[in-house]
Amino acid sequence: MVVTTTISDSDQHLCSTFASRYARTSLPRFKIPKGSMPKDAAYQIVKDELMLDGNPRLNLASFVTTWMEPECDKLIMDSINKNYVDMDEYPVTTELQNRCVNMIAHLFHAPVGDDETAVGVSTVGSSEAIMLAGLAFKRKWQAKRKAQGKPYDQPNIVTGANVQVCWEKFARYFEVELKEVKLREGYYVMDPGEAVEMVDENTICVAAILGSTLSGEFEDVKLLNELLTKKNEETGWDTPIHVDAASGGFIAPFLYPELEWDFRLPLVKSINVSGHKYGLVYAGIGWAIWRNKEDLPDELIFHINYLGADQPTFTLNFSKGSSQVIAQYYQLIRLGHEGYKNIMENCMENARLLKEGMSKMGRFEIISKDIGLPLVAFSLKDSSRYTVFQISESLRRFGWIVPAYTMPPNAEHVAVLRVVIREDFSHSLAERLVSHIQKVVDEMELLPPRASVKEAHVSLDDLHITKGEKQNLKKNIDESEKDICRYWRRISDKKNSGVC
Structure with a gap:
């Protein structure tokens, strides 16, 4: 007896995905398809689409972590289905978040005892952290103005023109005027003296940056604290400081422990830091830390009970994954102070190597400073034959993504390239990048x-x-x-x- 087996079209893809009908038609772009497709065919097709993305490891524009240890990758996958907001269901994850808050608060010299609980929260990157800190400043300022019987409808924040776009978003979304200290050629961070001059009775805080994304420089928070303290004494105001330590918060404590920029300065009331940058966790995780409970108004904290128990929450979003919080705790206990210090020193060493290579070419002026983030920002000494934008475009053929941009007002005429050194950027990769830049500029000549x-x-x-x-x-x-x-x-x- 002869048995005839009929292979359906839905089974044929098992022999060859690319010989099936699923590889012979265009992918849906506007409407959900009527029918289904096999899981391995869907996987392969989507994976092929993603091949056209850049290589994250070669994306030197980004500060965001692109590599973690396999053990942490496994922890992330094990917890990827946990919704962090359900604290009653996942109490251990909540406890891990609180431990991270305490560790980071002590790292920033918050005035809390060893057995006290610090005031802070995990966020979706530093953008949400900045929104929360800004709202806290606004509400405290409004409450004080109301008590004094004064107008409270025109709050402002003083920053440098080099702030990240999330500050502009906060100002626009929450109706706060953003007063920017303009930059100038050769000085690409906020001038503390000019910032304090712009402070008035409607200023809810002055925002300083520990690690400008433009040049990697740390702003002088200590000098800002001194000048602002003097102005507060003269005027009777109590204008505070927020430190945007998105990039530098996990750099300064390990490389420059004597640098005073954090809660050691009395006017610093809150700090944000990105765990997904030099906190060495995948995107997106950030942290907002306050000096004490008085700096976070109770009216901004909500209490919900429909998930099983009373749960206080102070976030802009509701649901978010638990995996990044767990990954941050892993990194903190896995690396410890010693591990973080070693990694940051290695990043700085590779930055110095790259800087030396760029200097030897004789065609570039190094913009970045020795003290700051592990990055190299550089401009062309002569742009008459070609520009930094052409160099950036040409480097893409080697796979490198190196951003080119102009500085903010009043230094728009200065155009630079910037290379961010992350943990996974090795000595050999730095040497190869130098050789590719040399090749590109030789062609441009x-x-x-x-x-x-x-x-x-x-x-x-x-x-x-x-x-x-x-x-x-x-x-x-x-x-x-x-x-x-x-x-x-x-x-x-x-x-x-x-x-x-």
């Missing part, structure tokens, strides 16, 4: 001067044509310049491969 392109733009203004026609011609000129870049790049690649 063969390009015609950019002045000719500028002159072409200027000459168009003398033509009697419409504005639209001028814009089209300028676009064609710019595209021609890009074509020249591509041409020299192809020639160089051929030479290096032995074709020429």
